[in-house]
Amino acid sequence: MHRRGFFAWSLGMAGFLAGCGTERVTGGTTVIRTEYAINPGGPRWADVAQAFADAARAAGYRTGGGRPITVTGLPELAAAQLNNGQSLFNAATPLSRLIGDVEVVVVPAGSPFKSFDDFGAQLLAQPGRTPLAGGPQGEPDHLLFGLIAKGLGADTRQVDYTGYPSSGEAGVALLGGKAAAAAGLFTDWRTGIGSGRVRVLAVSSAARIPDLEDVPTLLECGVRVDFSDWVAAFGPIDMTDEGRESAIRMCEEVTASPGWRAACRAAGWISAPLSGDDFGTWLGSEAERTRAVLRDLGLIDTTRSTTCWVGCRNGH
The missing domain is CATH 3.40.190.10 (Periplasmic binding protein-like II)
Incomplete structure (x- = not known):
């Protein structure tokens, strides 16, 4: 069974690092911005994390230290299912979907x-x-x-x-x-x-x-599948409500910026921003779909009890 060991370092930092406020003067008003440490959950997400950090700096944020944000995606969600929940997804707060790779x-x-x-x-x-x-x-x-x-x-x-x-x-x-x-x-x-x-x-x-443009989609071929290898941003599991909202606002500002859209075009990614509670709801559905297909493929035990995924409050 394929397992991953490289993601733990990123969200394994001891809670929040000291969240340094940075100043930005706009129209005579000083805006205090939080500093973020944006890191990939593993080598495969390094390019997206770097592009996101670059776009965040262009939007006026300081990066490299401060509150940790980890960039990871669908393979990690699948690993969580395959490894009975032993994954970043049991120690993360969903913030925002960033891209989808076709x-x-x-x-x-x-x-x-x-x-x-x-x-x-x-x-x-x-x-x-x-x-x-x-x-x-x-x-x-x-x-x-x-x-x-x-x-x-x-x-x-x-x-x-x-x-x-x-x-x-x-x-x-x-x-x-x-x-x-x-x-x-x-x-x-x-x-x-x-x-x-x-x-x-x-x-x-x-x-x-x-x-x-001359190649049909699976939907056009009669197969009801809309699928991408998505990448998203996550914070530590112990984020305060204030910290989560601040990080979500940062993600929304960055993914709406011209610099981010240009980076996506250059890399061939589809910008697919979805943040906050909407992202959490979508992620729950994606986890269920992933579990179902892994079960259909015979890769996980169909008798295994339900595992509580990111942000779950169902008391499983």
Whole structure:
């Protein structure tokens, strides 16, 4: 079972560090701003955390010290489910969703699947004989194929999926004939798509994306799936109400800024801001969806009792 050990350092800081106030003079009025230490929950989120910290500084905030904010995402939520709650998500306060990274379903250029309908028909008829590839088991690529199989009505537990440590290795498997199709981030597959070595059958987002305007969404293909490898900002579990509200305001200001939107465009991310209670509600639904697909794939015990996730106050 795939586990993560690199996220604990970030929110494992002893509560709040001293929250230094910083001054900004606007129209003759001095505004006191809180200083934040924005850190990634692991190497895979380093670019987003850096872009967010840069945009925060451009918006007038000081970063590098002060109140800790950790940037992490969907793989960590899946890890929490797989590891029976032993994750950052049991020691975090949800603040704001930041981005969504679009996934693509790809096949080799010479694949007999000319469209997603061709692939879907094969997966529905023979899920155990349609080898699939992507990132490690239980992570977003695997989740996406699980959702696709369920949306098609296929036997999800029969899905033949092999996880690889990187998109490069998944690409080698795909082009080497070890997989009929693969899933992964569009940003990771962009080079292979541009070279013509692979073709995109569908994108995971609700709407078509600018760089692949001729490629249908899964929704357009009749599969009720709107999916992205999202990234969000979290604070420590022991945040005060005042501290939480201050951090949420900072997130809202930064994600609405021109600098943040420009950074997202440059990196190929979809800016997907959602903050506060709305984000908490959405995150609860996302946790339930993730748990359900992991269960359908046979990766977690269906008899296991409910685990209380981020911000849960149901007394589980």
